[in-house]
Amino acid sequence: MDYTNEMLLEIDSQSRNESFARMVVAGFVAQLDPTIEEIADIKTAVSEAVTNAIIHGYNNGPGKVKLSCRICNHEVFIEVTDTGKGIEDIEKAMEPLYTSRPELERSGMGFSFMEAFMDDLKVESKLGEGTTVKMKKLIH
Amino acid sequence: MDKQERKRKNTTVMQLREGVKADFEIVNRCLVVKLLEDLDHHNAVSIREQSDKLITGKNIKDIIFDFTGSEFMDSSGIGVIMGRYKKVIFTGGKVAVTGVNHSVDRIFRLSGLYKIIHKFETIDDAVKKFNNN
Numbered sequence: 001m002d003y004t005n006e007m008l009l010e011i012d013s014q015s016r017n018e019s020f021a022r023m024v025v026a027g028f029v030a031q032l033d034p035t036i037e038e039i040a041d042i043k044t045a046v047s048e049a050v051t052n053a054i055i056h057g058y059n060n061g062p063g064k065v066k067l068s069c070r071i072c073n074h075e076v077f078i079e080v081t082d083t084g085k086g087i088e089d090i091e092k093a094m095e096p097l098y099t100s101r102p103e104l105e106r107s108g109m110g111f112s113f114m115e116a117f118m119d120d121l122k123v124e125s126k127l128g129e130g131t132t133v134k135m136k137k138l139i140h
Numbered sequence: 141m142d143k144q145e146r147k148r149k150n151t152t153v154m155q156l157r158e159g160v161k162a163d164f165e166i167v168n169r170c171l172v173v174k175l176l177e178d179l180d181h182h183n184a185v186s187i188r189e190q191s192d193k194l195i196t197g198k199n200i201k202d203i204i205f206d207f208t209g210s211e212f213m214d215s216s217g218i219g220v221i222m223g224r225y226k227k228v229i230f231t232g233g234k235v236a237v238t239g240v241n242h243s244v245d246r247i248f249r250l251s252g253l254y255k256i257i258h259k260f261e262t263i264d265d266a267v268k269k270f271n272n273n
Contacts, residue, residue, distance in 0.1 A: 015182035040243035
């Protein structure tokens, strides 16, 4: 029998919720008994995705960020969704060091960290409709 | 270390308010930023503002970011450190990080930031090194 467990979280697009979001996911994933390193990986990836939604998706304005986290056996599936402005060129956005907001001192490393710390990363986005970041990680 | 004790210890430049993100100390012309919370986007904003006020106002040459009190950093933190690096590099200044845990260290390694900033075990190590140069 497959073991599954799911969690949904909807938060206001406020920077103070970034730490809350990554703590919630870390707490939920704890049931798989991950290593400290695996937890750190997931926290960083969630932090990057939620920060992107707040800064880029909603341009630091109001909105809701949805976070879904599903555990299936030893795998964690995380989705971060915003209904903000969407990404014009996903490929460009994912290039290391590229940022659309250099004036905010963004390092352009967000997607690179998500890719590096998770096993799989997919980005779906439509201009004017929003963005969903889907990530997967196997907990050993 | 509780808040009262911190307050007493910091005789130089301290900005203790509700929800303080970092303690700031100046040793010679070196700014020591002792992080007390995660260095994420939310905390980056005020840490950047407070650091920059001191860097320009107090003629700062070198900067040390101490992570002893901070367990987490993401790409927003890279932005903060890069930004401060750009401010001091033109006057021959250096930037160092101290007290980094394993996960923060991985972020620095992955981002390639160690090519331009230094890493030391303790603040004292970094201060000594900077003062000798």
